[in-house]
Amino acid sequence: MPFLGAEAAGFPAVKRPVKICGAGPAGMAAALGLARRGRSVAIHERRADVGGRFHGDFQGLENWTTREDVLEVLEGMGMEINFQCTPFSELVLFDPRGREALCRASRPLFYLVRRGNQPGMLDHGLKQQIQALDQVRIHFRSTTALERGDIMAAGPRGGNIIALGYVFETDMADGVFAAVSNELAPHGYAYLLVQGGRGTLAACLFSGFGRGRECLARCVDFFRERAGLRMKHARRFGGVGTAALPGTASPGGVLHVGEAAGFQDALFGFGIRYALMSGCLAAEALRQGGPGDYERLWREKLGGFFRSGAVNRWLFEKGGHAGYRYLVWRVCMARDPRAWLRRFYAPSWLKSAWYRCISLGRET
Numbered sequence: 129m130p131f132l133g134a135e136a137a138g139f140p141a142v143k144r145p146v147k148i149c150g151a152g153p154a155g156m157a158a159a160l161g162l163a164r165r166g167r168s169v170a171i172h173e174r175r176a177d178v179g180g181r182f183h184g185d186f187q188g189l190e191n192w193t194t195r196e197d198v199l200e201v202l203e204g205m206g207m208e209i210n211f212q213c214t215p216f217s218e219l220v221l222f223d224p225r226g227r228e229a230l231c232r233a234s235r236p237l238f239y240l241v242r243r244g245n246q247p248g249m250l251d252h253g254l255k256q257q258i259q260a261l262d263q264v265r266i267h268f269r270s271t272t273a274l275e276r277g278d279i280m281a282a283g284p285r286g287g288n289i290i291a292l293g294y295v296f297e298t299d300m301a302d303g304v305f306a307a308v309s310n311e312l313a314p315h316g317y318a319y320l321l322v323q324g325g326r327g328t329l330a331a332c333l334f335s336g337f338g339r340g341r342e343c344l345a346r347c348v349d350f351f352r353e354r355a356g357l358r359m360k361h362a363r364r365f366g367g368v369g370t371a372a373l374p375g376t377a378s379p380g381g382v383l384h385v386g387e388a389a390g391f392q393d394a395l396f397g398f399g400i401r402y403a404l405m406s407g408c409l410a411a412e413a414l415r416q417g418g419p420g421d422y423e424r425l426w427r428e429k430l431g432g433f434f435r436s437g438a439v440n441r442w443l444f445e446k447g448g449h450a451g452y453r454y455l456v457w458r459v460c461m462a463r464d465p466r467a468w469l470r471r472f473y474a475p476s477w478l479k480s481a482w483y484r485c486i487s488l489g490r491e492t
Contacts, residue, residue, distance in 0.1 A: 145170045146414065147278040151178045151266055154386025154403035155281030156254040157207065161411025163263040164206050171258070172270040174282075179251030181283065182243035183365050185295045186321040186328040187250075189213065189239040190398040192469040193433060198239065198401060205408045211253030213239040214302075214323050221456045222307035222354060224449040229460040237466055240304075240323050241400070250400070276381030277418060279410050284387040287368030289316070289397060290337050292344045293330030296359035298322060305355045308452040311346060314339065315445045317396060318347040320355055327359065332369075332397055334445070340366075369397060371441075373434045377426055378419035383410040391430060394437040395444060406430060432475025435483040440472065442486050 146162055148155045151173035159169045173180075191198040199209050215236035221229050231237070242249040258264050274280060305320040312318045314336035321328045329351060331343045351357040372390035377383065385391070386403035393399065409429060413422035444451060462468035 143167065147172065147272050147274055148281055149272060149274055149279070150281035150283060150386075150388065151175075151251075151255070151268075152181075152281055152283055152386060152403065153250065153254060153400055154388070154391075154407040155279065156251075156258055157205070157404045157407030158279050158281060158383075158385055158410045159258055159264045159407075160206055160254075160261070161408045162414060163261045165411060165415045167263065167411075167414065169264045170272075171264065171266045172272040173266060173268050174271050176268055177245040178255045178266075179244040179249060181367060182251070183295050183363060184242050184244045184246065184249065184326070185293070185330075185365060186240050186323065186326070187243055187400060188321075188398055189241050189400050190393070191215075191236050191238050192466045193401070193473050195470070197235070202404060205404070207404070208253075208257055210256060211241060211250045212248040213241055215239050216304050219304040219306060220355070221460060222305070222309075222350075223453045223456045224309040224311075225453070226307075226309075226350070226354060228354065229456055231460045231465050233464060233466040235466055237469070238398075240321060242326075274382045277414060278382050279407075280382050280384045280388045281386055281407065282388055284368055284370035287370045289332060289334055289369035289371060289392075290340060290366070291330050291332045291369065291397075292340045292364075292366045293328060294348075294359060294362040294364055296327050296329070296362040297325060298327045298358050298360060299325070300327065300356065300358055303355070305351065307347075307350060307354075308456065310336075310449065311343075312350060313343055313347070318343075318350070320351045320357060327357075329357065329359075334441075369399065371397065371399075371437075373431065373438065376423065377406075378422050381419045383413065383419060383422050385410050389426075391426075391434065394434065394441040402430065402434075432480070433473060436473050436475050436479040439479045439482045439486065 145168035148171045151171050162169050218232040300322045302323045307318045313331045313333050315334040316332040318331045331347045370387050370390045371392040371394040377389040385406040391402040391406050409425040
């Protein structure tokens with residue numbers, strides 16, 4: 129089959145600037161990729177600056193789904209690491225009974241990054257890279273109508289995950305703590321992240337949303353007792369997330385990236401890597417031909433990992449507290465937890481078949 133150029137794929141012969149709705153990681157990754165391929169880009173962000181959904185809270189950039197370090201992966205996609213990334217090779221896990229287990233790997237399991245518009249934060253660093261390019265313009269306090277060949281990166285609309293928590297200052301030592309218990313976060317997890325005198329505590333709920341305030345209060349009490357939580361100048365935050373494999377990520381020829389498409393780890397909510405990768409895939413697709421290429425690329429590069437994560441999520445929910453205890457024990461007892469997690473998340477024909485069964489069961 130011959131290659132379809134831009135004009136044959138439905139694009140004008142003279143390429144107009146690509147419009148991107150949303151200046152989050154996915155949208156800015158797409159803009160960087162397009163600019164480096166010679167395309168002009170106009171980003172429209174409805175807030176006054178990047179990172180407007182966040183308050184300097186810590187998030188994790190996962191580092192186990194590939195053998196290659198995630199920072200090397202990002203650099204290979206043309207991104208600079210001009211934001212603070214703190215590697216963590218160990219974390220303390222608590223099972224539903226509150227029993228503590230140490231998970232320790234020889235290489236970083238993830239990197240802590242901060243979200244927001246201040247120097248050193250992920251969003252600010254990506255904005256600096258954007259502003260260094262003549263081909264890209266960011267329009268703040270701006271919205272736009274998207275056309276075929278444009279990109280939707282405006283984050284989740286609605287959601288099936290909610291997160292409630294605090295950002296704060298602390299004199300605690302650096303550390304990462306996570307707990308799995310339906311009493312703390314129904315079908316979800318709670319975490320405490322501390323680095324450099326700052327901290328983030330959150331309860332991530334996948335069900336029982338009406339119990340959010342109660343669960344957050346329990347998480348505070350739990351981490352005070354089990355991790356020595358000390359908070360100063362605490363500020364409350366909350367948000368929603370979406371993890372759902374789309375039937376199509378290019379409705380009407382508009383390429384949806386990041387959480388706008390539902391791209392997020394369905395098990396534990398790690399979404400930054402999905403966001404950055406999907407933005408880069410959208411840029412590559414527009415170079416190759418358009419929405420059809422994007423559908424092929426995201427299904428090849430992301431679809432298998434999402435299906436695997438969705439099966440892991442189903443097993444996690446069905447297993448209840450016994451399953452939670454097993455997961456904590458298994459990952460902590462692994463000789464190489466990073467390698468074990470890579471296998472746990474790896475796409476496979478079995479996970480794909482299981483995913484189809486789960487999806488059919490939900491439809492009936």
